[in-house]
Amino acid sequence: MRKKQVISNAVLYLFLIAVLIGTMFPLLYTVLASFKSNAEILTNPGSMLPKNPTVNNYVQAWTSDSFHVPTLLRNSVIYTLVNMFTTLLISSMAGYVFARGHFKFKKLIFYCFTALMFIKTGGITIYATFKVLSAVHLDRSLFALMVVHLFSIPIVNIYLIKGNVETIPTAIDEAAKIDGCSFVGVFFKIILPMLKPILATVAILAFNSSWNDYLMPNIFTLTAPGQRTLIVGLMALKSSGESAASWNLMLAGASIAMLPVLVAFAFCNKYFVKGIAAGAVKG
Amino acid sequence: MVTEKNLAASTVAIKKKKFIGSEAFWCYLMIAIPVIGFVVLHVYPIFWTFKWSFFSYYGVESTAKFIVLDNFKTFFTQDFTYWKAWGNTLIFALIKMPVEITFAMLLALALNKKMKGAGMFRAMYFLPNIISVAIVGLILSNMFSYNGIINNLFVKSGLLNENIDWFADKWHAFAMIIIGSVWSTFGVNVMYLLAALATVPEELYESAEIDGASKMRRFFSITLPLIAPVFQTILLLSLIGSLSVNEYIIVLTNGGPHGQTNTVMSYLYTKFVPGFADSANPQLGYGCAMSLVTTIIVACIAIFYNKFSNKMKNLY
Secondary structure, eight states: OHHHHHHHHHHHHHHHHHHHHHHHHHHHHHHHHTTSOHHHHHHOTTOSSOSSOOSHHHHHHHHOSTTOHHHHHHHHHHHHHHHHHHHHHHHHHHHHHHHHOOOTTHHHHHHHHHHGGGOOOTTTTHHHHHHHHHHTTOOSSHHHHHHHHHHSOOHHHHHHHHHHHHTSOHHHHHHHHHTTOOHHHIIIIIIHHHTHHHHHHHHHHHHHHHHHOOHHHHHHTTTOGGGOOHHHHHHHHHHSTTTGGGHHHHHHHHHHHHHHHHHHHHHHHHHHHHHHHHHHHHO | OHHHHHHHHHHHHHHOOOSTTSHHHHHHHHTHHHHHHHIIIIIHHHHHHHHHTTEEOSSOGGGOEEOTTHHHHHHHHTOHHHHHHHHHHHHHHHHHHHHHHHHHHHHHHHHTTOOTTHHHHHHHHHGGGGSOHHHHHHHHHHHTSTTSHHHHHHHHTTSOSSOOOTTTSHHHHHHHHHHHHHHHHHHHHHHHHHHHHTTSOHHHHHHHHHTTOOHHHHIIIIIHHHTHHHHHHHHHHHHHHHHTOOHHHHHHTTTOSTTTTOOHHHHHHHHHSTTTOSSSSOOHHHHHHHHHHHHHHHHHHHHHHHHHHHHHHHHO
């Protein structure tokens, strides 16, 4: 019986480790290949380790004109930080209001917001968005996209925060209200400080989605290449004519773009997990 | 509801306050931005799409022509590429979902045994999920390129006789798309399933084991029914995700070869959205008609699924 247990455990571990290798392989390959010369990437793809490791690709990416990483990085950082901040602000206020507020159309508004999850219009509505933007005299730019993002509805995050506010006993609010705190005051002074862990989760999810965003930033920076984010710049290089000649640059760029996300995951993986798991169980 | 009303009524009675400055006022103010966004960026575009779907419209309103139902007629009776894209979407969803969910379930069951390193495995499996879909496409198109590492490994190990061009025909491209897609998203399903499995009480398994129930029997009679509600959600998320797969297709094959791997959403993007469309001046009215029908079909599938899976739940 005991022997059987050991064998079945060994098989189990072998299975898990095999999957682990398969999962990590493409990421490892990318990072290692980013230290190869372009010729080696094209002619000798079979070996994982670079023959003559070089940081030349990174130097080139840092200084090249067509794929100027410092500018792209700057744009990515601005775009991500602003979106993170607005997501935190909007979703924490909305989560609190939907959990605690009493007003006429609360249920209706909440249902409307939720229904958006099931409406996929396939991109054509971007033209309507452009119309709205030109009505308020905003040109297509990364800034305009951040404004659009501010007004979009972070429904999953609202759910996360609403669920968390609901676990806080209402007695706490009432005590504060007796002490003269207003509805808004309760939010900023009492509730918000208690939401720190879930706010960390929302922040990390918002960081990840903005940093990785491709379609929308691409649409909004078509006429302003100087405002491209790192991901958009990478994809522009990929679809350009010099694509085959630039695998070294692209893989170096991809490694740079993955780095912040991987570092964030390494340090905050419990917040990631919490957000994901809560999302599933609550539906 | 009653208490809410009473509370509101008594607040009004006691304080005799005006609306401005009241709790409801502050509530509306705190969600004003998303509400405005909802009206301006969601409701208005839906009406916009509805309106122009009856026009021949190239983006200039003065030259737009009202053509009643011609857009719908054309694409229901003549435009087979759109319906082929639906076929591709269903192929993608119907192959990917069972493969991915079964795979994730096996891993979740293995990890649920409180073994050493379970947390580490779970985290590592999730890694591809947090990487930009655009970069996933970039990495995969390098690895699957003709002289790429995948061909190289397959030939070396004898699985393939010679290098194949994964991008040249529909089925090779689909195989690549599905392999890559499972790789990049199975981890999230492992997490979902682990969260679900954690809610099943240990004692049930113990007593079933004493009663002599086999492992298979325990899985189908205890685990599956108990995690059914969460499982239902997981399938719904996976279904919606698979039906609306878009960015991933655009960055990996861009619908190629010859549009044969386009899904509905990527088809709409590569036809009508600036920066992705092959034509500089698409007939937007036609696009509106297509988007409208697509939206309705996706919503109907989700609703149908919900009804159907509720029936299944009652059966258990």
